[in-house]
Amino acid sequence: MNLLQRLRNPVLVNEWKLRMRTRRSPWIITFYLLVLGGVTLTFIYLMTGGGGHYNPNRSRELFMVLSILQLAMICFVVPGLTAGVISGERERQTLSILLTTNISATKLIVGKWLASLSFMTFLVFATIPLYAIVFLYGGISPAQLLKVFGFYLITMLGLGSVGVLISTLIKRTGIATVLSYAVVFGYAAGTSILAEVIREFIRYQRRVYYSTGAPMPLWPDLLHSINPLFGMLGIFNEGPVQDLRRVISNRFSLVSVDPFWLYVLFLAFVTVVCLALAVYLIKPVRPRLRKAAGEE
Amino acid sequence: MIQINRLVKRYGKTEALKGLTLEIEKGTVFGFVGPNGAGKSTTMAILATLLEPTSGQAYVGGYEVTKQPREVRRLIGYMPDFFGVYDNLTAEEYLDFYGANYDIPAQERRQIIPQLLELVNLSHKRDAYVDSLSRGMKQRLGLARCLVHNPEVLILDEPASGLDPRARIELREILKELRDMGKTIIISSHILPELAEMCDVIGIIEEGSLVAFGRVDEIYAKMQEKRVLRIRLLDRVEEAMTRLREVPTVSGVTREGNWVVAGFTGNDEQQVELLRELAVAGLPVAAFNEAQGNLEEIFLEITKGVGS
């Protein structure tokens, strides 16, 4: 009972209530499923040539295309969904009232974060039947299917927490939105660009010092593994991340690390750090800091 | 109930509060008066745990606002000078949301909310969307919101500003009811007469410091209190000055030709008495005028905004 009461989050409940009121939601779901379904069914039609025989390899490709399309959609939409949650409240002049109530900063941040992502999560999980259809054509393992959706979830939560943090930091929603997009795209492109730059740099150095025999360090590939696109490709045993699995198991013969979990771990870390910072920053008066300053 | 001790707040270079000291007793309706930019909102935001003072302390119910903000929040209901509402929520849901934020059980909220709507005369608007309400109604709903957790202290920042006279009267009636309920209320305004009749105690703030504090009647007396007396004598000017310097309510006696100019802090009766003493002493008083003093100027400054 006590635990239930603790978990009850009025901000989350209120946001859901407001969300239900808008007439748009069912239309967005329908539209989204129609588009994605149309793409899938067209592919399947072309793939099978309208006839019975099919190729599991093509089905796997279709599954990958679908997964990456949806991932791109997440990266495009999440910053926009989350960058206004706190700054919007500030602009609407409702934040100060909320901060004088008894709700804790943690509940406020977590409530806003989950509320802003809940519709999106629903939308993504509503596409499971489509994946299931493609899945039935073969070429994909059940574990891969599960991982794809786990990947979506942690990506939404992680990128969403970045948006919430920026929304807490920046007073104006417009600026917060632009910055959130910049950070998310910077992360999506930056990690892999950085990985390749480092790899090239090491190669260059080795050529200069004639030490080409030494094995390549791990971290260019580690960087690739926290990149959304390559992380996703890794689930399908494609792309640079794949080498990582092999290299790790070769070098540390005991541990076999699935790059998927590296990605999950990294984004979980980002989520915790961003949310904790947002909770700290939203407090108008920070007792501990003040005490420390007073004791000097 | 509320103690403010040498409170200083700086925004960069501007010093909004310059060592404000103030004490408000339990059950008092305190009117916080001062021109725009005097520091009223700043003080109230600090009391509402929304702003960190640069130095000094503020206590609500014995809790220091920066050290025990959670305890303070439970005690206060704060209404900012400007606040927004959520569209797509009805008046009832609006109150319910804030009630939930105070961890009030749903069952209890269902009981309290109709009572609150009744108190602020909004029962008929229970199912109306908040953004469809008039400004006066929103203000009253905001007041009801301040009351959901039955706080002992209400901090209301210019609740009457922007309201038409009718809405003001309605607001005043509600505040009277709240006063009768024994709440400690701090209410700010840049217009003194607006507050005078519903407050027990008034504090006048200007440029971040308190320039007057006291019961309403005392303040009004003080307004008239400090005046400048100008006395014209036909002769024996020095003797008159010596006599005036001996009177405790007279200060700063100077001479301008045949005129004696002095500050006076007594009341009307004391002024009559002073004139009589001069006459009894046989001093040739030809004229006895009073000029307006300092506090009067402050008052005028404050009341400038009445029409707007």
Ligand SMILES: Nc1ncnc2c1ncn2[C@@H]1O[C@H](COP(=O)(O)OP(=O)(O)O)[C@@H](O)[C@H]1O
């Ligand atoms: N956020 C802020 N940043 C900078 N200066 C501010 C800020 N808020 C208030 N001030 C300044 O502090 C002074 C007091 O403001 P305020 O407390 O709002 O006065 P009042 O409510 O009495 O009109 C003013 O000079 C105002 O310009």
Ligand SMILES: [Mg+2]
């Ligand atoms: Mg103000």
